[in-house]
Amino acid sequence: MHTENNLQLTDGQKNRLIILICTILAFSVMNGTMFNVAIPDIAETFNLLPSEVSWVLTGYILIFAIGSLIYGKLADIYPIRTLITIGISLFSTGALIGFLSPNYGTLIIARILQALGGAAFPALSFLIPARFLPEQRGRVFGIVSSTVAFASGVGPILGGVIGSTFNWRFLFLFSVAAALAIPLFRKWLPLEEKREGTIDFLGAGLLAAMISSLLFFITSFLWYTALLFFIFSLLFIWRTMKAKHPFIEPEILKNMKYTTTVLTSFLGTFVLFGLIFIIPIMLRNLYGLSTLQIGLVLFPGAMAAGLIGQSGGRIIDSKGGALVVKVALILIGAGSLLISTFTGYAAWVIAPCLLISYLGFPLIQSATADLLSSVLPDEQNGVGIGLFNLLNFVAGAFSSAIFGSILDLNSAHIQFNPFAPAGDSILYSNLYIVLSLFAFLGLTVFTLMFTRNEQRQSTETPISYN
Known part of the structure; x- marks a missing residue:
């Protein structure tokens, strides 16, 4: 549908597009990781409980999740250049309001505006290679994975330096400062015509309300939020079955390889976001570290992820995406288990344990993206990748909300890990055990369902003789 744009691009223009993708993703990723190390400071400024301050991340991720799928659908109708401009404008405006925010409510509004704009970044970064660089898609995904991991490494240390x-x-x-890039984006992205199409905004709104009510229930345990979740769930299912073009096409979920890969990615992302949320709070409360010191603990693991991200594409090409997903989940689970064991020891011991989990981050991201592109037909790639992004961000929102609520307890009386030291660290040690179990659950689900499906298809495929 868009091959005419691809034929008009020179090698220089293609390289500029790759720079664009990496630039917008770097801003998006660093915006998240910088605020991770600042969570304890924000909680102190506004005198917030962990469950309350979690909404600085959860609210952002929730809007980000729904928005990323909406932007993907909008890109099938409106020019990407227009969507990028709108996205960066909202993102930068929200950031300016956040800088001036006098209270917690204004801060949340600022983060919502940022999310409304920032949601354009991951959605369009997947679509730009598919639309304008189809013959270089694999290489671009490898560069993007490396950029995400590198930005994840720079974010904590940059956040620590600025915050301290x-x-x-x-x-x-x-x-x-992201607003400074708008003129370059408008100059480098090809012109496109507006196309016909519709978006089920009612379905999107019902999905957002369904997820929001569940998150509110997780953080408040108020009975009426559970009732709202039940009502919005029924309405969303009704809308999905009745709409001619529903927000999420149920047909795509019948592909078992796709469903298994998305579920596995959901569990892996749940664990990673849990680690990213809990670690800074633990380092502040248990070890009394400053914002800069927290960033230094996170830095080695994130930078190691950046280095392995550069070769992630080659590993996937030579070994296959399924094997890399399994290795990534083993790394994530093993790292979480080690953190659980050594929580309570010197803070520097946490850094190498966290590094092991961080190594799984770029591997599972790039491997699942590669698998999805191979298990879906071309006409379902846009919707499939959009739903994949949506569920990953929802996993992050759930993780922050759930563990924020648990951290409100401040202590635990039962110790899950017999090798961990007793004392004030028990609650944190228990949470890391839970995270490791989720990682190994993802490994089990993927191994049983995806591999079994592959074996079934290989036995059903007839042999052809040429």
Whole structure:
């Protein structure tokens, strides 16, 4: 459908597009990881409980999740250049409001605006290679994976330096600077015509309401939020079955390889976001580390992920995506188990344990994306990748909300890990055990369902003689 755009691009223009993708993703990723190390400072500024401050991340991720799928659908109708401009404008405006926010409510509004704009970044970064660089898609995904991992490494240390030198508000100024890239995006992205199409905004709204009510129930345990979740779930199912073009096409879920891969990615992302949320709070409460010191603990693992991300594409090409997914989940689970065991020891011991889990991050992201592109027909790639992004971000939102609520307890009386030291660290040690179990659950589900499906298909495929 878009091959005419591809034929008009020179090698220089293609390279500029790759730079665009990496630039917008770097801003998006660093915006998240910088705020991870600042969570304790924000909680102190507004006197918030862990479950309350979790909404700085959860609210952002929730809007980000729904928005990423909407932007993917909008890109089938409107030019990507227009969507990028709108996205960066909202992202930078939200950042400016966040910098000036006088209270917690204004801060949440700022983060929502940022999410409304930032949701364009991951959605369009997948679509740009597919639309304009189809013959280089594999290479671009490898570069993108490396960029995400590298930005994840730079984010904590940059957030720590800015937060400790000034304060957490100045982290927003970094995101305001994204607006400077709008002229370059408008110059480098090809012109496109507006196309026909519709979006089920009612279905999108019902899905957002369904997820929001569940998150509110997780953080508040109010009975009426559970009732709202049940009502919105029924309405969303009704809308999906009745709409001519529903927000999420149920047909795609009949592909078992796709469903298994998405579920596996959901569990892996749940664990990674849980680690990213719990670690800074633990390092502040248990070890009394400053924002900069928290960033230094996170830095080695994130940078190691950046290095392995550069070769992730080659590993997948030579060994296959399914094997790499299994290795990634083993790394994530093993790292979480080690953190559980050594929580309570010196803070520097946490860094190499976290590094092991971080190594799984770029591997599972790039491997699942590669698998999805191979198990879906071309006409379902856009919707499939959009739903994949949506569920990953929802996993992150659930993880932050659930563990934020648990951390409100402040202590635990039962110790899950017999090798971990007793004392104030028991609650954190228990949470890391739970995270490792989720990682190994993902490994089990993927191994049983995906591999079995592959074997069934190989036995059913007839042999052809040429």
